[in-house]
Amino acid sequence: MDQAENPNKEGIVLQNSRADYVASAAKSALGMVPFAGSLLAEIAGNVIPNQRIDRIVKYAEALESRLSKIERDVVKQNMSDENFTDLVEESLRQAARSLTDERRGYISSLVSNSISSDDIEHYESKHLLRILGELNDIEIIWLRFYLNPVMSGDTEFREKHAHILNPVAAHLGSAQPELDKSTLQNSYKEHLASLGLLEKDIDMDTSSRGVKLKTKGYKITSLGRLLLREVGFSNEILG
Structure with a gap:
């Protein structure tokens, strides 16, 4: 079927191209943040198309500061836990909607504490993050x-x-x-x-x-x- 037979084809191609561009821009911007940025980059493309990239970068910088106090091998080990990656995905969604540095600080603190605390499991941290998302x-x-x-x-x-x-x-x-x-x-x-x-x-x-x-x-x-x-x-x- 050529373009004349499918008038929506061009719009779909443009939409997909734009989404790819946004995902690429997100990964590139997050790549500027040494460690936390690289951890978030792979997830970001699927989570934040059409969202504010600058907010995500500011969040990555806040998270970088928190994670610098934790052994990197410990952080990478947690990235293989689906409950933790779910937590990170939710944190990205909330960070994309965040309007203040304080809010991004709350989110990054909760995510980093999920790694460093022995008392709170990742799924429990995700529950707390959802509650945080309901508060202004x-x-x-x-x-x-x-x-x-x-x-x-x-x-x-x-x-x-x-x-x-x-x-x-x-x-x-x-x-x-x-x-x-x-x-x-x-x-x-x-x-x-x-x-x-x-x-x-x-x-x-x-x-x-x-x-x-x-x-x-x-x-x-x-x-x-x-x-x-x-x-x-x-x-x-x-x-």
Whole structure:
């Protein structure tokens, strides 16, 4: 069948050529990163056609920094584990969508910890990575806040992210912008709780009328602490 008989042929050829070009460009760019880049290059062509190559390169550089602390033979040995290559593929997809260096740092930390930690299996790291993929950067800041939520704790962190963490106490007479901000703050915490990263902090109020359960707010769960540790907050004071 010639081109006249198949009018879609030219479009298919161009689409395939473009995909090949993007894959080639990805491999070439990743090749500039000595070790981590070469590990990611073979996977990248299948995972990130039509995605932002520069984000992947920045991710490779972040991962290179993390992997430099691990024996290269150990890293290469892990590359033969399908659970680890699945983890790396997912990390590439998330890195291609990442907008900040902080996010790429979280992803690279989780992948490198999957190799260096004896406590977490690769498939468990992939589960944590999927949870991370469901969080936006503001929700990660809120989760990190609950590591040390006391009023006098974590002053430097709170000042740095004051525009996010300053509480908005909306009431019936509040203007719409305040109501909106309060609603969004509550939504972030509710989403973290729905993923099992936060839980309601319940206080028992005892009186002559009996025991009442009173919600004081939220507190971080073991899963929340684990996720933060795996994405690079292991040296933070836990409060």
